[in-house]
Structure formats: C-alpha cells, structure tokens
Amino acid sequence: MSFLEAENLILYYKTLRGPVRAVDNVGFTLNRGETLGLVGESGCGKSSTAIALMRLLPRNVERFEGKVILDGLNLMDLSDEEFRGKVRWKRISMVFQGAMNSLNPVLRVGFQVAEPLMIHKGMKKREAMKRAEDLFKMVGLPPDFAYRYPHELSGGMKQRVVIAMALVLNPEIVILDEPTSALDVSIQAQIMNLLKKLKKKLNISMIFITHDIALASDICDRIGVMYAGQIVELGSSEDVLLNPKHPYTQKLIASVPLLRGDRVPEFIPGAPPDLVNPPAGCRFRPRCSHAFGRCGLEPPFIELEEGRFVKCWLYGGED
C-alpha cells in the first residue's frame, strides 16, 4: 500500500451558472520519498486538487468527497478540528503559489517561520527562532537573515523562506504549487536545485504542481497529466515523457519548444472546456484527432501496467 492514496476525489464549486467541476474523480498514489508531478494547463484543477488535500476550501464548495488515505488513516473521516490539529502542516504542508508575496511585511521572516513551532509544539520564542535559523541554513540562507523583514529580501530569498516555512514541522508530504512561477529563470534553476537537494536529504514526499512539463521533468519521479478536472495519464516520468499514451499528453509534449533539439513545436487547436458544462464522455474529445464513436462515453482509467494509467478508449476497456 502506498503512503498516500487519493481515490475518487471530487471538489465542485458553487457558482451562479451551476457547479464548476474543478476536481472530478481524481485518484493517485504517492510513495515515501517520491515526487509526483501534477501537470496541466490553467484551469485544469491542479491547484484545486492541492487545496482539497490540504482541506483549505473556499466557502462556495458545492460538493467535496472521496477518499484520502495517509498511511492507513482516511483523512476524510477527520473533523475539521482534528485535521487542523493533526494533519495540516504537521504531516502535509504546502508552498502556495506566489506565497513569497504573502509574507507579513511587519514581522521578521524568521518569526513567521518559527510561529508554527510556538503554536503546535509550544516552544518558547528563543528556541523556535533557533530552529528557524537552522532551517534558513538548510534552504541556503544565512541564519541572520531570520531577523530581516520581507522587504529586505529578494524574490529568490523570499521563496526560500516560504520553503523553510513548509518544512518547519517536519512534514512527511510537501505540496509545491508552482513554486517558481513568479521567479526569473536563473533564480528558478537555483530553487529547483534546492528542492532536489532537500528531496534527497530529507527523503520527503512531494507533490509538485506546475503548468510547465519541462520543469516537472526536473524533479518528478512520476507525473500525472490533468485535463479539465481529471487525471488523463499517470505513470513514471520516463513513461509519460518518453512514451506518452494519451493524445492530450502527446500533443502537450509536442507543443513544448525545445532549446536543445530541433523538433518544431505544435499546438492543440481550440481551448479547454468550460467546467460548468464539460462535454459528455471524454473531455478532450472536441480537440482530439483520434476521437471516434466510443469517446462519447466516459473512458475508464485503464491500468496498462503496474502504476501506469491512461484514461482513453484507444487502449481498450469495456463499453
């Protein structure tokens, strides 16, 4: 059994036009020390999957159900209070998209990293700041930077601070939601090197969310490709990147302009569907060049071989 298992995860938002099916029957597994990438275009439900796992839901939730099993414990059975006390940040933490711009400008950054230690572990401030200094060292910042304010740090440094913040309670899983999207490429490369180092050193599991499949290849052991609220392909990075099965994955990879190599980038005509009213059956059908009769029905999530899944009628399955 895997360390984390999500099954039939559903998260719909209530809107005036009807429910938005942001996460629609998503399932995946995550092993200890492994990094799973969730890759997809804007609005495909990657960030919604993350907030469903963290149970940081907005007010307009229409439907939230499924199973999330962490080390044998079904997190969905916990009350909000239990989840907050036992799981969030202690076992699963998260680096939010653009978090570096959400640091409190009037508090020293070290204090913001240390705060969970005082609240969750009852540490004294001095002891907690000491631990924050150690964490600063670990993420490649001089320890005395813990006593600075956010405006005294550059973008890359602030990103290191929010990574330290996610690690402060020694979580087993860290969710990283576009951790480098606000940074320049040379800083992005520095942060990716840091994440690789932490992954090796701490043996933590990570869920790495990004729209950039090339960036996902920089750290992920396995990749799940999302389209219109669903995972359409899941497998090892080697399988998904070198031998993609789902027509969407194939086209998505073909649309990446390569810096090394001469393949001319392609594009997928059309746009992703509206998640209030997604097409019946396969959601990629209207843009898919392989679509045939059966695609009007919802395709099953077929396991081609162990741990390798594809949601497409081209690979068999019963009507």
Next chain:
Amino acid sequence: MSALMDLQDIRTYFYVSKGFFKSLTVKAVDGVSLTIHRRETVAIVGESGSGKTTLGRTALKLIQPFSGRIIFEGKDITNLKGNMKWFRKKAQMIFQDPFTSLNPYMTVRQIVEEPMIIHGYDVEERNEKVLKALSDVRLVPPEEFLPKYPHMLSGGQRQRVGIARTLVLDPIFLVADEPVSMIDASSRAEILYLLGEIQKKYGMGIMYITHDIATAKYFSDNIAVMYLGKIVEYGETRSVLKEPFHPYTKALIEAVPDPDPSNRFRFRRVIPGEPPSPINPPLGCRFHPRCPYATEVCKRKEPPLVEVQGHRVACHRAEEIAGQPLTTK
C-alpha cells in the same frame, strides 16, 4: 537595405524622488543600439528588470529617451512632437495580458474598429477591414465573433483580437511584448505561427520581447540578450543559442530545462545571486558580481559590445571562454 527601425545608443532613465531634494536615477535602458529590418524578427530576451520592455516602449515613443536617436524609415523621430498619427499607424504594439488589455464593455467589432475611427477611415472601409483582420487572425467566421464580448472568448482568442486590432492600420513595425506568456502552453505556438504568417503578409519588422528563450529560438531571426539595461550579446538566434559567448547567455540557456526524465538525477549549473538594482549598477561589467569567469579587469572596466565570431558580445573574456561549458565557482 536601410533599416526599418534604427535605435542608436538609446538611454532611457526614470527618476524616483526620495524626499524634497533627492532623486534617484533608474537607468532602465543604458546605451542600446539595435536595428530591425522589414520582415525581420528580433527577439529581446532578458529577466525582469533588464530593460527589455522599456526598450520596446521607447522604440514606439511611448517613453521619451534621455538620449540617443530613434530613426524610423530613415527619418529621425526622436524629438518629434505634435502630430504623430502617421507613426502610430505604422508602428503598433501587442500587449502581454489579453485579459486586461481589452475593454470588457466593448464588443470585438468595437475593439477592432476603434483605431480606424481615430485615424478617420470611412464606414465601408472600416467594415471591410474588420472582417479581413479577423480572418487574418483566424477568428472565423468573422461575423460570428463581431458581437462577442472579451469574456466570451478564450485567452488565445482574446490575444488574436489584440493582434487584429493592430492589423487594421496596416502597420509595418510591431512590438510584441510577451505576447504568449499568459497563454496556455498548448496554444502558444499557434499564436506565434500566426504572427509569423501575418509578418510575411504585411512585410512587418517585429520586436519580440520575451523572457522565454525557447520560444525566441523558433520565432526570431536575431536575438539580443539584455542584462541590467544593456545588450550583452547579439547575433543570429540559432547561432547564439548553439554557441553563446557571454557567460550570462550561457547561464540563461543552462537554466532552462527541456522535458527529459533524466533531468531529475542531476543538478543544474547555476549562477549565484540575483540581478542587482538598476539604480546602482555594479561598476565595470555589470554582470561581474555573479560571473564565474570574472577577473580584476571586469571589476574596473566596462566591456564594449564587440564582434566575436559573428556575434556581438560585451565581455572581456569572450574569446577565451568560447566553446566552454558554464563553470560554477
């Protein structure tokens, strides 16, 4: 062939006031020379704060340069004031964000038609050109898109409306400032191919401003790499990306991953630190505090942009380090 746009030693400064008597100078663009011909695309790449957007806006005279000359079709327009409509008609801009650059209260027809109203086209011509521009950007059938509002369109479609709006005036010079950075990866190539097609049709010169060096590879003829307000390397795009001479260009290329599952098993060679503030750029070569090859001379003397094996490079050690992979200290 004479250049369409010839920028000569452009310096664009901004002043930031600090109290009553003090003011600081931000040298956003500091001595840039660049030419763009008709039917040519020049990519300006660089990270945030490198001055690439300011350079584009200066070329369009949306910002007045502090010094330098802007020559458009052989005519010095640097100090041109008053009636600039003829220039505005010929030189257009495509903006980064198709979600905020279109007026949400206007229909596609109104948005695309507006420039022609300003330039005094008559109704018949306007109607005809709106339809033509929409089919040029493949919003077909155009009649179907005319009454739509921006919120009814996808990101890619909105950006195409933004392009159609520039086409109705038959421009010959286009500044495209990050035209695809807000667009989904699977539609980016579509927009860029479209720009290429339109360029051929209208014979335009394009200044393609981007932080994405990989798209620049496929959609530009020449490339200028900027760092802190200066061009550090310029040359034919493929050649610069294949064999970069400036350490900063090398570092930028090294930082960008291609989708390859073996990436995760190795660390990327990176340059330390972040770009310093353009208010107080380092003396000598502006890149020297982060450069793994920096020597004493780099700290004292600013390197000129000189010809090195077909590129123009601003580095004291360019020839010496040519062909070497990026080293990290």
